[in-house]
Amino acid sequence: MLGTDDLRFFLAVAEAPSLAAASRALDVSPSAVTQRLRALEERLGVHLVDRAGRHLALTDEGELIAERGRRIVDSLAELDEALAARRGQVVGHLRIVAPLGFGRRHVAPVAAAFQADHPQVAIDLLLSDRLGGVPSGSFDLAVHVGEIAQAAPGLIARRLAPNDRVACAAPAYLAAHGTPAAPADLRSHACIALRENDEDVTLWRFRRDGQEQRVRIEPRLASNDGEVVRGWALAGRGIILRSEWHVAADLRAGRLVRLLPGHTLPDAPVMALLGAPRRARAARTRRFLDALAAALDPAPWRA
Template sequence: MEELGLSDVEAFLAVARARGFRGAAVQGGVSASALSAALRRLEARLGVRLLNRTTRSVTPTEAGQRLLERLGPLVGEIGSALDSINAYRESPTGTLRLNVPSIVARHILPSIATRFLRAHPGITLDVITDDAFVDVLAAGCDAGIRYEERVERDMIAMPIGPRLQRFVAAAAPAYLAAHGRPSRPQELVDHACIRHRFPSGVVAVWEFERRGKIVRIRPDGPLLASTTEMEVEAAVAGLGIIHTFEELLQPQLANGALEPVLEEWCQRFSGPLLYYPSRAHMPAPLRAFVDFIKAEGAQRGDGEVRRTT
């Protein structure tokens, strides 16, 4: 049998795990046509079809599933062995792929990424912005950043960025002049509210807290959107009250385009967590990033937590 190429095997594994050429291409930073060509070469050399392809899906054949189960761990060990050479470098090299929500990508990660990349010029940071709940490994990422209630199970998690954040409600001065300023969260049912829809399709519930009392509101209003830019612009235009991360509204609050309301009810919550799987051989770029975040966290007294439930 003709000698198999490791790159062709890796292409098969990527497509089989992603269940598609397009997804595997995005994760691997290669073209779908290159992956397709690699798979054809591998199937020709083995003399057996490994993947069933339709216009809607890609699934392993029985032979492909068996090869996936046998080769997956072996290729992973090869990758770990090659990556271990990084330990002999003065500074590690390679790509670190992170999956993060948009609020983190815009307002928390940029300054951290800048400091990290200056300290590790041999590392490329590949940031995938995704507000949905994802399996970071299945998505081809080394680690993810999420808030505590959305961190995957059986992961190592550690604080990254601010330890506390808060949601704020705000409206344009013109809106408040025309409709009045609410004094209690319950009064929001009589106001026009600008609502947010998550990628899952769920519409956000507004939650407020004061002296241990929590009030949840399902608002109504003229706009329901999935992009914060549209929501903020609508609020500035005076269409209604907005409720979101304080960081997203800071410029408008600072210049007076928006005014805070229900300030004594602003809910605080724990900041984001960096999470990653427990691995015997952690990729060098991820190890460098974890050590970097630990060092910064030690200055604030932050710690690492192991999530097992």
């Protein structure tokens, strides 16, 4: 006989890449997870998880329990939410994914304020610049900076705020090395690359008068952290291509100078991706999305 606590425990194990990860998700020791899993298997009389190797693999019986158990747990959550809604309350577990830098600056404050307003909502905020590596079924809402050519099946995209990309450099760098007059001039400059997502970050694409001009840069400095890249630019180490939200204050203060003003770059609007339809309909998801949209309208970097 399986209880709801058993189902929630096993789903946490099934969704984790390892027993160690499951123990962190459950906030217990790995040995406690192993013992409880073994006891569950003995009680049911079936083998649920193949522990061979570094990663977990569900057996056929484990897959069956995970699939049907998720439906049961989701149905119970829907019932709790429906009853809470009748009492005018917002409850449940809200899982949010956002980019590292943007998430710290713009999503985390909204999440904290939202949880304070709705104390019966538990929020998990995962910051990652590799949205493609996060399973779509593991979040209720994801924030993405940049156009989305096609959302994954089952996901709903909503535009939250405008955001341009700009090429810029510090006045000290330009004084020492000159100001590029055309995109092709960038080949003779020290360019800095930000390695994020799965984009071709050394191919910079400019557009003028309807014509695209592509420049393949050879970065002398590169990092996967936007703050590092911005810091290098402020220190006069080279030219960067960054999102408007990240460097707008530096441009206004003169710490950075916008380059090639007659050219445009592909914009990178701030987008929201909603998870499975049930999660998208949940009051906590809808209300948090409304709160985030309000915080980004007007876009703070353009205020």
